[in-house]
Amino acid sequence: MKEYRYKINGNLYKVTVGDIEDNNVRVEVNGTPYTVELEKQNKPKIKPVVRTASTTPAAPPAAVTRPASVGSKSGIKSPLPGVILEIKVKEGDTVKRGQTLLVLEAMKMENDIKADRDGKVTAIKVSKGESILEGTDLIIIE
Structure with a gap:
């Protein structure tokens, strides 16, 4: 179980997150128990890439690099x-x-x-x- 404290519009809420079973989570807010149903996430469909001789690039793609951080914030x-x-x-x-x-x-x-x-x-x-x-x-x- 995890406990959190939230302030919403000036009101303090003590939230305890309990057991998760399938898509249901047991939650307690300021001592009042609730069962919360989680939204099911759809897994993205992945299309396979089929390369043919006409679509194969002549050179390998350039490596993706992160830009150097300027100012290092x-x-x-x-x-x-x-x-x-x-x-x-x-x-x-x-x-x-x-x-x-x-x-x-x-x-x-x-x-x-x-x-x-x-x-x-x-x-x-x-x-x-x-x-x-x-x-x-x-x-x-x-």
């Missing part, structure tokens, strides 16, 4: 769902690798979220008291 992501307790930096601050950027409460524990590199804070994507999910961008460092 990237976000510090939340390692787990929780609630933002404190933000210790402001936009424009210069930070060092290992410096605590914010405090995240998850599973009744306070977790320091630290910078993974030296840089400048260009954006703060969350606010104090906000409930967030795992993988949410928290702070952008350039």
Whole structure:
């Protein structure tokens, strides 16, 4: 079971996600149990590619590469769902690798979220008291 806290239109909701059986999930919202039916996902149909002598390219296709990141901006992501307790930096601050950027409460524990590199804070994507999910961008460092 996983527990989450969500704030929707100023109201706090405690959501517990329980067992999943077929397409049904047992969920409890603020102590009230529900059974939620998940939408079935259609698997995409894959068409086989048949190459003939007339469609075979003369040279192999170029490898797909990621462009080099200019300015090397990237976000510090939340390692787990929780609630933002404190933000210790402001936009424009210069930070060092290992410096605590914010405090995240998850599973009744306070977790320091630290910078993974030296840089400048260009954006703060969350606010104090906000409930967030795992993988949410928290702070952008350039």
